[in-house]
Amino acid sequence: xxxxxxxxxxxxxxxxxxxxxxxxxxxxxxxxxxxxxxxxxxxxxxxxxxxxxxxxxxxxxxxxxxxxxxxxxxxxxxxxxxxxxxxxxxxxxxxxxxxxxxxxxxxxxxxxxxxxxxxxxxxxxxxxxxxxxxxxxxxxxxxxxxxxxxxxxxxxxxxxxxxxxxxxxxxxxxxxxxxxxxxxxxxxxxxxxxxxxxxxxxxxxxxxxxxxxxxxxxxxxxxxxxxxxxxxxxxxxxxxxxxxxxxxxxxxxxxxxxxxxxxxxxxxxxxxxxxxxxxxxxxxxxxxxxxxx
Numbered sequence: 367x368x369x370x371x372x373x374x375x376x377x378x379x380x381x382x383x384x385x386x387x388x389x390x391x392x393x394x395x396x397x398x399x400x401x402x403x404x405x406x407x408x409x410x411x412x413x414x415x416x417x418x419x420x421x422x423x424x425x426x427x428x429x430x431x432x433x434x435x436x437x438x439x440x441x442x443x444x445x446x447x448x449x450x451x452x453x454x455x456x457x458x459x460x461x462x463x464x465x466x467x468x469x470x471x472x473x474x475x476x477x478x479x480x481x482x483x484x485x486x487x488x489x490x491x492x493x494x495x496x497x498x499x500x501x502x503x504x505x506x507x508x509x510x511x512x513x514x515x516x517x518x519x520x521x522x523x524x525x526x527x528x529x530x531x532x533x534x535x536x537x538x539x540x541x542x543x544x545x546x547x548x549x550x551x552x553x554x555x556x557x558x559x560x561x562x563x564x565x566x567x568x569x570x571x572x573x574x575x576x577x578x579x580x581x582x583x584x585x586x587x588x589x590x591x592x593x594x595x596x597x598x599x600x601x602x603x604x605x606x607x608x609x610x611x612x613x614x615x616x617x618x619x620x621x622x623x624x625x626x627x628x629x630x631x632x633x634x635x636x637x638x639x640x641x642x643x644x645x646x647x648x649x650x651x652x653x654x655x656x657x658x659x
Contacts (some may be wrong), residue, residue: 589638
C-alpha cells in the first residue's frame with residue numbers, strides 16, 4: 367500500500383539544488399529575491415501541482431512557473447518543505463514563491479502578493495464509491511480528514527458533528543481513508559483526482575460539492591482560483607508573473623499543459639461569475655483570465 371501511494375506522490379523524487387533556465391536576461395532590479403537572479407520555490411511535493419523532477423519543474427503549476435521564470439531570466443531553485451510552513455517561509459524570505467494548488471483567499475491576499483490565477487477549481491468530498499457523498503449534510507457526524515493550513519478549515523469545523531483530523535500530506539490522508547480511520551476527505555481536487563486516476567483499485571470517488579452554499583463560500587463556492595503567492599515586497603515580480611500567466615491563457619496553452627496532467631474538465635478553466643478579487647487585490651477594470659482572452 368505504501369508503495370502505491372509513493373507512485374503518485376512526488377515527494378520521494380530527489381530534488382535538484384538548482385534548475386537552469388533559458389538564456390540570461392536583464393533581471394528587474396525591483397525584484398526582491400533571496401538569492402540574486404534566483405527564484406526560490408517552495409516544493410510541497412504533490413502532483414499534479416508543482417514538483418521538481420529530472421532537473422525541471424513539472425506539474426501543472428510547475429510547467430507554468432518554469433515558462434514564466436525562463437521568460438524573466440530567472441533560475442529556479444526548489445526548496446522542499448511541508449505545506450504547513452510554506453506561507454510563513456515566503457513571508458520570512460526563506461523562499462520567494464509558493465504555488466501548486468494554492469487557493470486565493472482574501473486573508474492570503476492581505477499578507478501576500480498573489481498572481482493572476484493559473485486555473486480554477488471547486489472543492490469536493492472524497493469517499494468510497496458506495497457512499498458517493500457530495501453535500502455538507504453528508505459530512506455531518508462523520509470522521510473527516512483535511513490538510514493543515516487549508517483556508518476552508520473554519521467552515522469545515524462548523525459542519526454539525528464533524529470530527530476533523532488534519533494531515534500534512536495527501537499521502538497520509540488517503541492512507542487513513544483507505545484504512546477506515548476517517549470516512550471522508552476534503553483536500554486538493556487536482557491532487558486527489560490525479561491520485562485516484564492512478565489507483566482505480568482503491569474504489570474511491572471525489573465528487574464536487576453540489577451545495578454552493580453562500581454560508582460556506584470557501585468550501586462549496588464555484589470558480590475558485592489557484593495562484594502563486596509572493597511576499598508583499600515582491601509585488602513587481604508578481605505582476606510580471608501575472609503577465610506571463612495571462613499570455614498562456616490568451617494562447618490557450620493552459621489547456622495543453624493541463625491535458626498532460628489530467629486537468630481536462632472545463633471547470634478547471636472557467637472563472638466564477640463573481641469577480642471577487644476586485645477591491646481586494648485587483649483594480650476595478652481587472653477580469654479573471656479565460657482561454658483565448
